Amino acid sequence: MVTVRAPATSANLGSGFDVFGAALSRPADVVTVEKAAETTIEVTGVGAQYIPEDPEKNTVGAVVEALDAPARIHIDKGVRPASGLGSSAASAAGAAVALNRLYDRGLSREELVPIAAEGEAVVSGVAHADNVAPSILGGFTVTTAEGTRSVDAAIPLVVCLPDVAVSTRDARRVVPETASMEELVETVGNAATLAIGMCRSDPDLVGLGMSDPVVTPERARLITGYDDVRERAFDAGATGVTVSGAGPAVIAACRERDRREVAAGMLDAFAGAGIEARAYQTQIGRGSTVLEE
Ligand SMILES: Nc1ncnc2c1ncn2[C@@H]1O[C@H](COP(=O)(O)OP(=O)(O)O)[C@@H](O)[C@H]1O
Numbered sequence: 001m002v003t004v005r006a007p008a009t010s011a012n013l014g015s016g017f018d019v020f021g022a023a024l025s026r027p028a029d030v031v032t033v034e035k036a037a038e039t040t041i042e043v044t045g046v047g048a049q050y051i052p053e054d055p056e057k058n059t060v061g062a063v064v065e066a067l068d069a070p071a072r073i074h075i076d077k078g079v080r081p082a083s084g085l086g087s088s089a090a091s092a093a094g095a096a097v098a099l100n101r102l103y104d105r106g107l108s109r110e111e112l113v114p115i116a117a118e119g120e121a122v123v124s125g126v127a128h129a130d131n132v133a134p135s136i137l138g139g140f141t142v143t144t145a146e147g148t149r150s151v152d153a154a155i156p157l158v159v160c161l162p163d164v165a166v167s168t169r170d171a172r173r174v175v176p177e178t179a180s181m182e183e184l185v186e187t188v189g190n191a192a193t194l195a196i197g198m199c200r201s202d203p204d205l206v207g208l209g210m211s212d213p214v215v216t217p218e219r220a221r222l223i224t225g226y227d228d229v230r231e232r233a234f235d236a237g238a239t240g241v242t243v244s245g246a247g248p249a250v251i252a253a254c255r256e257r258d259r260r261e262v263a264a265g266m267l268d269a270f271a272g273a274g275i276e277a278r279a280y281q282t283q284i285g286r287g288s289t290v291l292e293e
């Protein structure tokens with residue numbers, strides 16, 4: 001038996017659509033696997049009632065297939081589904097790390113990233129790896145067709161999750177098909193600023209680099225109260241605010257001394273829009289961790 005804690009993640013970080021990702025120190029899924037002749041999946045925890053246990057429909061089923069590793073699998077969800085916090089990816093990442101260990105497949109963490117990404121194709125239609133990469137490797141990740149690079153970074157964060165669901169599949173439909181040269185130049189500049197900020201663990205640069213003129217404005221329209229939440233986070237000292245993944249969670253970078261006030265401001269703004277929300281005071285954290293074997 002192998003048990004793995006796989007963290008929630010925030011993809012895109014504004015300027016890095018489908019490329020950037022960050023592991024969050026909390027919340028997390030816990031995935032336990034045991035060898036079995038046939039694969040079965042049991043899901044408990046946050047939002048378990050919305051998650052299919054059929055291996056054809058659960059993200060971990062694709063991981064089992066790819067690793068040829070049938071197992072009795074228990075997923076204890078700490079990451080709410082349809083959150084923008086890489087819920088579907090956390091289970092896939094945890095299963096990839098756990099099954100690799102259980103069956104002694106000997107794959108490196110980097111090699112497990114495309115395998116876990118197959119699970120994302122099951123739910124969103126695209127095997128985007130920007131959530132599974134940080135959930136497996138930890139830190140700040142840059143994923144391209146050439147693979148994933150990661151660095152550790154110490155950046156305090158708030159992720160504020162409203163009590164509404166936005167599916168990644170639906171939110172991909174509003175992504176513009178084209179961008180102007182001006183938008184491209186702005187986005188490259190912001191993404192580069194953010195990446196330097198991560199390497200320096202500098203919340204000012206990370207926040208500055210989160211700005212994105214192309215995808216985020218379209219996605220923000222799907223989140224009731226977004227503009228107020230963003231404004232209140234900045235008022236409380238946030239250095240940057242954007243949609244986390246495909247939403248509806250909103251992520252803010254800040255200094256540690258401001259994190260509590262940023263969280264309070266974001267919660268208050270959602271409440272003002274008539275929406276209950278939960279704020280996680282978190283930071284960039286480690287990747288999937290083996291808890292027991
Ligand atoms: N192991 C899993 N964990 C979470 N969601 C899953 C899992 N397997 C399948 N799903 C489905 O994936 C969808 C949520 O994924 P997605 O829309 O990408 O949201 P998130 O941003 O939270 O990952 C839901 O429809 C859910 O039923």
Ligand SMILES: N[C@@H](CCOP(=O)(O)O)C(=O)O
Pocket residue numbers: 009011012017018019083084085086087088128130131168171172244245246247
């Ligand atoms: N790059 C993807 C990331 C989706 O993240 P999720 O946490 O919402 O699953 C996208 O923006 O569609």
